[in-house]
Amino acid sequence: MSEYLLEMNGISKSFPGVKALDHVTLKVRPGTVHALVGENGAGKSTLMKCLFGIYSKDEGEIIIEGKPIHIANPYDALTKGIAMVHQELQPIMERSVAENIYCGRFPLKHGLFIDHKRMYEDTERLLKEVKMNFDPKVKLSTLSVSQMQAIEIAKAVSANAKIIIMDEPTSSLTQNEVDNLFEIINSLRKKGISIIYISHKMDEILSISDDVTIMRDGQYIGTWEAKELTIDMIVTKMVGRELKNLYPPKSNIPEEVVLEVKGLTSISEKSFKDVSFQLRKGEVLGIGGLVGAQRSELFEAVFGIRGIKKGTITYKGKELKIKRPHDAIKQGIALLTEDRRATGIFGVLSIAENISVASLDKYVKLGFLNERKVENLVQENVKKLSIKTPSSKTKIQTLSGGNQQKVIISRWLANDPDIFILDEPTRGIDVGAKYEIYTIIADLAKQGKSIIMISSELPELIGMSDRVLVMCNGKVSGEVSKEDATQENIMSLATKFA
Amino acid sequence: MQKSSKINKKAISSFVQNNAIIIIILMIIIFVGIKTDNFLSMDNFKNLAVNTAPRFIIALGVSGCLITKGTDLSAGRIVGLGACIAASLLQSSDASGKVYPNLSDQNILLVFALTLAICGVFGFMNGAIISFLKVPPFITTLGMQTLVYGICLVYTGSKPIGSLRKDYTRIAQGSIFKIPYLLIFAVVCGALMWILYNKTRHGKYMYAIGGNESAAEVAGVNTSRVKIKIYTLAAVLYGLAGILLAAKAGGTSVQMGGGYELEAIAACTIGGVSTNGGVGKVSGILIGVLVFELLKISLQFLGVESSYTYIVQGLVIIIAVALDLRKYLAKK
Numbered sequence: 056m057s058e059y060l061l062e063m064n065g066i067s068k069s070f071p072g073v074k075a076l077d078h079v080t081l082k083v084r085p086g087t088v089h090a091l092v093g094e095n096g097a098g099k100s101t102l103m104k105c106l107f108g109i110y111s112k113d114e115g116e117i118i119i120e121g122k123p124i125h126i127a128n129p130y131d132a133l134t135k136g137i138a139m140v141h142q143e144l145q146p147i148m149e150r151s152v153a154e155n156i157y158c159g160r161f162p163l164k165h166g167l168f169i170d171h172k173r174m175y176e177d178t179e180r181l182l183k184e185v186k187m188n189f190d191p192k193v194k195l196s197t198l199s200v201s202q203m204q205a206i207e208i209a210k211a212v213s214a215n216a217k218i219i220i221m222d223e224p225t226s227s228l229t230q231n232e233v234d235n236l237f238e239i240i241n242s243l244r245k246k247g248i249s250i251i252y253i254s255h256k257m258d259e260i261l262s263i264s265d266d267v268t269i270m271r272d273g274q275y276i277g278t279w280e281a282k283e284l285t286i287d288m289i290v291t292k293m294v295g296r297e298l299k300n301l302y303p304p305k306s307n308i309p310e311e312v313v314l315e316v317k318g319l320t321s322i323s324e325k326s327f328k329d330v331s332f333q334l335r336k337g338e339v340l341g342i343g344g345l346v347g348a349q350r351s352e353l354f355e356a357v358f359g360i361r362g363i364k365k366g367t368i369t370y371k372g373k374e375l376k377i378k379r380p381h382d383a384i385k386q387g388i389a390l391l392t393e394d395r396r397a398t399g400i401f402g403v404l405s406i407a408e409n410i411s412v413a414s415l416d417k418y419v420k421l422g423f424l425n426e427r428k429v430e431n432l433v434q435e436n437v438k439k440l441s442i443k444t445p446s447s448k449t450k451i452q453t454l455s456g457g458n459q460q461k462v463i464i465s466r467w468l469a470n471d472p473d474i475f476i477l478d479e480p481t482r483g484i485d486v487g488a489k490y491e492i493y494t495i496i497a498d499l500a501k502q503g504k505s506i507i508m509i510s511s512e513l514p515e516l517i518g519m520s521d522r523v524l525v526m527c528n529g530k531v532s533g534e535v536s537k538e539d540a541t542q543e544n545i546m547s548l549a550t551k552f553a
Numbered sequence: 554m555q556k557s558s559k560i561n562k563k564a565i566s567s568f569v570q571n572n573a574i575i576i577i578i579l580m581i582i583i584f585v586g587i588k589t590d591n592f593l594s595m596d597n598f599k600n601l602a603v604n605t606a607p608r609f610i611i612a613l614g615v616s617g618c619l620i621t622k623g624t625d626l627s628a629g630r631i632v633g634l635g636a637c638i639a640a641s642l643l644q645s646s647d648a649s650g651k652v653y654p655n656l657s658d659q660n661i662l663l664v665f666a667l668t669l670a671i672c673g674v675f676g677f678m679n680g681a682i683i684s685f686l687k688v689p690p691f692i693t694t695l696g697m698q699t700l701v702y703g704i705c706l707v708y709t710g711s712k713p714i715g716s717l718r719k720d721y722t723r724i725a726q727g728s729i730f731k732i733p734y735l736l737i738f739a740v741v742c743g744a745l746m747w748i749l750y751n752k753t754r755h756g757k758y759m760y761a762i763g764g765n766e767s768a769a770e771v772a773g774v775n776t777s778r779v780k781i782k783i784y785t786l787a788a789v790l791y792g793l794a795g796i797l798l799a800a801k802a803g804g805t806s807v808q809m810g811g812g813y814e815l816e817a818i819a820a821c822t823i824g825g826v827s828t829n830g831g832v833g834k835v836s837g838i839l840i841g842v843l844v845f846e847l848l849k850i851s852l853q854f855l856g857v858e859s860s861y862t863y864i865v866q867g868l869v870i871i872i873a874v875a876l877d878l879r880k881y882l883a884k885k
Contacts, residue, residue, distance in 0.1 A: 403764050
């Protein structure tokens with residue numbers, strides 16, 4: 056038997072105008088966690104889509120347990136022992152756990168009717184295997200994201216997968232949930248299942264994986280054992296140059312209080328309660344907390360997306376009445392939302408349209424848009440934030456995550472707001488682009504803008520904030536100054552009421 | 554050498570794929586032009602223009618709803634209502650069985666304005682129900698379709714309305730320098746809508762809502778207001794089409810416009826207005842409407858019995874959209 060469970064040799068794949076994969080190699084040993092790392096656009100996802108049969112490769116061979124195979128489509132991949140847990144889970148929300156797991160291959164009795172009893176029993180056993188104890192009959196919509204993910208993994212196990220691809224499995228998990236996931240991964244590893252683990256989080260990669268394959272610009276850079284590597288080494292190899300600092304130097308000086316929130320309470324019982332805080336001019340206020348701490352909900356309410364039952368928002372001494380985002384924007388508040396695809400970008404529209412949509416009022420004369428002015432605005436921002444795009448007419452959905460984020464930041468810059476609420480500003484963005492976003496944040500603060508930065512990445516929170524406000528279960532559980540901001544301090548506040 | 558021919562082949566195939574519908578239309582025209590005598594005549598062109606014009610105006614109205622991921626099933630019945638209101642107020646004084654026997658001759662522009670305003674109110678209701686009560690557009694406009702039809706039945710007593718004033722029918726039947734007035738109406742509407750879609754905030758907001766409604770709201774777009782404007786404007790355009798159709802036919806009944814919404818939706822879709830929202834151009838809508846009308850006239854010229862034309866039309870809708878989707882599917 057071959058040393059490797061899976062070998063992908065010389066895989067190439069081209070799309071119109073780009074060579075996405077150029078003779079890439081990936082060799083996975085049985086019973087290991089194999090991390091696949093690279094910046095966005097490095098070709099990780101494309102490689103995995105070739106393996107899972109979503110794309111067909113142009114060149115190269117795929118060998119499983121020494122035998123060359125051809126994978127026609129995802130169903131074919133599943134039957135050949137390859138399963139994929141997608142970054143964006145696609146559960147059937149209104150059906151039960153068991154139905155979700157067995158959808159497409161329900162156990163039958165008399166060859167005609169669904170054997171519900173067996174389905175529920177099998178599901179229960181499976182869930183135990185992945186250390187999850189819940190009722191196979193509950194609807195998926197009642198579960199948390201991490202539980203849905205566990206079900207996805209259970210589904211892969213039930214299909215007798217030998218290789219499970221996990222695409223950024225921790226991007227929306229809390230630290231506890233990540234620990235749970237790692238336990239599941241460890242038990243799978245013991246069973247001889249190999250896991251291909253795609254992630255941007257270096258510390259996770261080093262703690263969970265056995266081997267690391269690094270890709271850059273569609274090319275194979277190399278494979279190393281995880282214990283030989285450090286974060287710096289991975290980043291250097293990924294980016295192809297040395298990154299000196301993870302965070303830019305900051306020279307902002309927080310001044311007087313501009314925004315004061317007092318006793319803000321959501322109309323929803325389960326959401327934020329009695330939240331008070333202050334924000335200063337030229338300050339970066341970090342907002343820490345676990346997923347579910349209601350941080351996004353709080354600031355969406357400040358921005359007029361969600362309803363408020365009680366409490367006041369005072370801006371420069373004046374109480375604000377904000378009913379919808381339009382009101383907040385008029386007051387000089389901007390919100391970069393957490394979920395870029397759902398509430399940020401207009402995928403089918405151009406860069407120009409995406410940048411100008413919130414500031415069109417400025418470019419109207421007698422009811423008509425001044426297109427030259429709009430184009431100037433776009434060009435100015437493309438240059439200022441170094442947005443990589445072929446032209447201003449390019450559809451935003453063809454850009455990488457980092458460039459999309461810069462486009463949305465440009466949208467808000469065009470309005471020249473005084474307060475920027477940035478909700479997970481670097482989520483799903485590669486290392487190089489992250490640094491650029493940090494630089495933009497530092498520049499804005501230096502110009503005297505006030506920044507609220509919600510982040511689940513503790514290093515980023517600590518590296519960028521002048522002050523960190525921590526939330527837990529919808530309430531403010533404490534505040535940490537720049538000097539005292541450590542991972543331990545923030546985590547203990549984040550779990551205070553848990 | 555071999556490489557360049559490969560590229561050429563690729564370029565040609567992508568050109569064919571991107572313009573499949575236009576190429577098919579041209580082929581139909583050439584084929585029917587060769588097979589029959591009078592197809593490529595000025596008269597036939599006029600006939601085509603006059604038939605296409607009102608349908609183009611209706612399709613323009615529906616397009617805004619489709620671009621914002623909505624739809625408007627009440628279009629046809631609002632066309633009918635517009636036709637009936639205008640016709641009832643513009644019958645010639647000596648006609649028998651008038652809707653308003655004692656009505657003196659009214660100012661024609663005033664009647665048009667009133668008709669458009671009444672139609673607009675129904676569009677406004679569509680928009681308001683969709684925006685504020687959050688009833689899905691399909692259901693809202695389905696309800697409105699039946700409701701408007703009922704109102705029209707009550708208003709006319711389900712009797713046809715004929716003997717329209719000459720100065721009214723002339724707006725649809727007349728022409729200047731051999732150009733039918735109807736064609737001028739359609740061109741003006743098309744031009745105005747093109748400007749609205751491409752040169753104004755309203756247009757940009759409309760595409761933004763279609764592209765991602767939540768993102769539009771977050772970006773400060775008053776999505777309710779924009780949608781209400783879209784549905785109101787749509788209904789005004791249906792009203793205009795109704796006025797023109799009644800004038801063209803010289804009379805009308807409650808049945809006027811029945812089913813036109815489906816034709817308009819089909820034409821928009823054929824013309825590349827995406828049902829996924831955010832995409833659609835005035836030029837595409839024109840092409841979509843033309844495909845339909847050309848097809849009808851071609852079949853007529855070829856002597857195909859009119860019952861068969863429905864079968865062909867149905868097939869064309871499906872094939873045209875399937876071809877159009879190839880553009881996007883091919884990229885995967």
